[in-house]
Amino acid sequence: MIRSELIQKIAEENPHLFQRDVERIVNTIFEEITEALARGQRVELRGFGAFSVKHRDARIGRNPRTGESVDVEAKTVPFFKTGKLLRNRLNGKED
Amino acid sequence: MSENTLTRMDLSEAVFREVGLSRNESAQLVETVLQHISDALVRGEQVKISSFGTFSVRDKGSRVGRNPKTGEEVPIDPRRVLTFRPSHILKDRVASGNRAG
Numbered sequence: 001m002i003r004s005e006l007i008q009k010i011a012e013e014n015p016h017l018f019q020r021d022v023e024r025i026v027n028t029i030f031e032e033i034t035e036a037l038a039r040g041q042r043v044e045l046r047g048f049g050a051f052s053v054k055h056r057d058a059r060i061g062r063n064p065r066t067g068e069s070v071d072v073e074a075k076t077v078p079f080f081k082t083g084k085l086l087r088n089r090l091n092g093k094e095d
Numbered sequence: 096m097s098e099n100t101l102t103r104m105d106l107s108e109a110v111f112r113e114v115g116l117s118r119n120e121s122a123q124l125v126e127t128v129l130q131h132i133s134d135a136l137v138r139g140e141q142v143k144i145s146s147f148g149t150f151s152v153r154d155k156g157s158r159v160g161r162n163p164k165t166g167e168e169v170p171i172d173p174r175r176v177l178t179f180r181p182s183h184i185l186k187d188r189v190a191s192g193n194r195a196g
Contacts, residue, residue: 001135002143009131010124017116025110025124030147032109034185036101038192043101048129049177053189076193077186078148080179089137090152090175 037078047085054079136177148181 003026011022033043033051043051058074088094107122114121132150135142142150152175160171181189 001132001140003145003147006128006131006142006144010127013127014124021114021116024114025116025121026128028109028113029106029125029128030144032101032106034147034188036105037185037189040193041099041101043106045103045106045129048133049179053193055193075190078179078181078189080148080150080181082177086133086136086177089133090177 040076045083047083049083049086050081052079052081053077144182146182146184148179148185150177150179152177 007019007022007026010026011017011019014022036043037051037053040053042053045051053076056075056077059072061070061072062068063070082090103122103125107118107125110116110121110125111118116124132142136150136152139152141152144150155174155176157173158171160169161167162169
């Protein structure tokens with residue numbers, strides 16, 4: 001499923017909404033999560049999962065093709081942990 | 096809830112501000128979006144949100160684990176796990192937003 005299919009499904013279930021409103025709803029949700037992570041905040045969606053950021057220290061990496069060492073800067077990366085309910089549903093346990 | 100953590104409430108508030116539906120309907124739509132993503136994943140589908148990231152389901156085989164406290168061997172059943180791979184755009188925005196200075 002891709003973003004446009006998700007929008008399509010929700011638009012079909014909500015005939016009273018314009019498709020462009022559904023688009024804005026879906027985009028707002030992912031934009032809000034992105035902005036929170038960019039500020040270093042966490043987004044906790046009980047049952048679904050939690051988005052957070054992790055800090056990675058600077059390190060010396062290696063170009064796998066040439067073997068040359070390269071300096072990799074310290075950086076912050078996005079991280080997702082699956083919620084308990086979704087994890088159980090993926091494994092056929094409904095509650 | 097700490098101010099460092101956003102919840103469904105903050106997402107529905109953003110939808111409410113952005114789209115102008117009622118607070119109640121905004122909250123329901125946030126729930127619907129999460130529900131559709133979850134349902135697709137439970138069906139074994141990959142969910143690809145452009146410029147955000149990809150959720151995919153992976154099958155893990157059974158293996159023998161060990162209770163770290165007792166050292167006892169315990170069988171771990173095969174299971175399905177969810178992984179999220181952030182898009183380059185999300186990675187870049189998170190990296191630049193959190194850069195010191």
